[in-house]
Amino acid sequence: MKLNRSARDLLDRYLLGVKRELTGKQREDIAAEIESYLLDLLEERFPKMEEITELQIKEILQEMGAPRKVAAQYSSQRYLVGPRLFPAYFLVLKIVIAAVIGALTLSTIINSVIGETINVWLTVLEYFGTIWSGALSAGGSITLIFALIERFGEGKEIKEIDELQEFKLHDLPELSAEDKEPGKIGLSIEIALGIIGIAFFTYVNNTGGFVPYFLNPQAEMEMVRLFTDNFLQYVPLILALAGLDLTRSITLLVQGYQSSLTNWWQICTQGAHVVLMAFLIKSLPLITLDAFRMIGGADVDFAHLESLANTGIAIGMAVGIVGTSIDIIRKVIREIRNPSA
Amino acid sequence: MGMMNEKRTTDFEKLKQEMRRGVIVLAAMSQLKQEQYGYSLIKNLKDKGFDVGQDTLYPLLRRLEQQELLDSEWRVDDSRPRRYYILNETGKEMLRDLKTAWREQQEVIRSLLDEIE
Numbered sequence: 001m002k003l004n005r006s007a008r009d010l011l012d013r014y015l016l017g018v019k020r021e022l023t024g025k026q027r028e029d030i031a032a033e034i035e036s037y038l039l040d041l042l043e044e045r046f047p048k049m050e051e052i053t054e055l056q057i058k059e060i061l062q063e064m065g066a067p068r069k070v071a072a073q074y075s076s077q078r079y080l081v082g083p084r085l086f087p088a089y090f091l092v093l094k095i096v097i098a099a100v101i102g103a104l105t106l107s108t109i110i111n112s113v114i115g116e117t118i119n120v121w122l123t124v125l126e127y128f129g130t131i132w133s134g135a136l137s138a139g140g141s142i143t144l145i146f147a148l149i150e151r152f153g154e155g156k157e158i159k160e161i162d163e164l165q166e167f168k169l170h171d172l173p174e175l176s177a178e179d180k181e182p183g184k185i186g187l188s189i190e191i192a193l194g195i196i197g198i199a200f201f202t203y204v205n206n207t208g209g210f211v212p213y214f215l216n217p218q219a220e221m222e223m224v225r226l227f228t229d230n231f232l233q234y235v236p237l238i239l240a241l242a243g244l245d246l247t248r249s250i251t252l253l254v255q256g257y258q259s260s261l262t263n264w265w266q267i268c269t270q271g272a273h274v275v276l277m278a279f280l281i282k283s284l285p286l287i288t289l290d291a292f293r294m295i296g297g298a299d300v301d302f303a304h305l306e307s308l309a310n311t312g313i314a315i316g317m318a319v320g321i322v323g324t325s326i327d328i329i330r331k332v333i334r335e336i337r338n339p340s341a
Numbered sequence: 342m343g344m345m346n347e348k349r350t351t352d353f354e355k356l357k358q359e360m361r362r363g364v365i366v367l368a369a370m371s372q373l374k375q376e377q378y379g380y381s382l383i384k385n386l387k388d389k390g391f392d393v394g395q396d397t398l399y400p401l402l403r404r405l406e407q408q409e410l411l412d413s414e415w416r417v418d419d420s421r422p423r424r425y426y427i428l429n430e431t432g433k434e435m436l437r438d439l440k441t442a443w444r445e446q447q448e449v450i451r452s453l454l455d456e457i458e
Contacts, residue, residue, distance in 0.1 A: 026403075032415075033379065036423050037395050040380035065396075073400045 017067030224291035
């Protein structure tokens with residue numbers, strides 16, 4: 001059996017294509033074996049033909065498939081991060097990204113409290129931008145490090161990685177109350193409070209911080225200003241967060257269990273609450289009792305009362321920031337170590 | 342209904358492939374007590390009812406050779422070079438062990454399947 005010139009050229013081009021996809025000493029040998037197989041196949045397929053033409057070669061090459069595909073059968077599967085390292089990689093990735101996000105959140109809070117905030121929305125946007133680039137570069141660096149370990153540590157034992165992946169009984173998750181079904185009564189109360197809160201702050205937003213005040217039940221209702229402009233600028237953000245909390249509670253009530261999505265959802269909104277509280281502390285005073293001072297009548301030092309109320313709010317929110325931050329850390333660690341379904 | 346049948350057929354084919362994957366080594370090794378080149382081995386297995394493609398068999402032969410279970414050599418035959426493979430002594434021992442393990446597995450599977458009949 002002979003191959004005519006164009007058939008031979010086509011076969012040689014195919015074999016060259018295969019060789020280019022292969023690496024190592026065996027590439028010539030593999031290509032020679034493929035050629036041997038193809039010639040055997042041609043001989044069996046076209047036994048009576050004295051000369052094989054391009055047409056017949058094309059037919060069998062089409063059956064074989066692309067040189068890349070053929071060569072891939074001979075190469076061991078290539079991974080950026082393979083199955084051996086992947087569990088450790090994923091654990092480290094989650095820990096590092098959570099730590100980076102936590103550190104950046106803390107730095108944003110400190111900066112916004114200490115520094116001069118020109119525009120709240122700009123700061124919030126900047127915060128998300130920083131988080132995105134921080135998480136992306138941390139994730140990229142971790143992936144690169146593990147890809148290098150995968151590339152150069154192949155077949156070698158890596159003690160640190162093995163230790164990280166070692167199974168320890170005390171690492172098993174605790175069965176806490178949060179693993180159980182979320183309480184329907186609690187969720188219903190949360191939803192009701194959420195709706196009342198949204199309605200109240202929408203009302204306050206529309207009235208420009210004024211609330212109804214009844215000095216005398218027989219007299220006509222009066223509107224007095226309770227919230228300052230400093231507070232009002234944050235109302236859209238408060239409404240957005242209340243909306244997110246409400247949607248989460250409804251999701252939990254409908255699905256009937258805590259999932260990874262609802263847990264991370266809560267962690268994110270809690271983080272946003274911390275930032276919001278920091279901004280609110282910075283924007284004191286949040287409430288004003290000026291209107292009561294003008295109404296007069298009672299022998300009360302309203303200026304002192306106003307300052308007391310604002311200080312009380314500030315202390316409450318500072319405690320809230322600390323408590324929520326601790327809760328966030330606890331939840332993040334829990335979700336990283338034992339992710340929900 | 343048609344889609345269900347199509348899915349069932351696809352799933353069946355996938356599971357059958359998975360089941361076969363484990364025994365290709367045994368099938369190939371069983372035919373290599375005598376010297377064979379790749380194409381003749383494929384033909385031989387096919388004639389005996391075991392269909393295996395070149396894309397599976399050639400890389401497998403290389404792996405077995407790397408594991409030092411096979412010996413190979415290039416020889417010019419019918420005015421064309423061909424690579425011939427044969428089990429070496431280690432390969433023969435391995436085949437014996439695999440055959441025993443396969444028979445044991447077969448017995449276990451047989452008794453498991455008998456339970457459901």
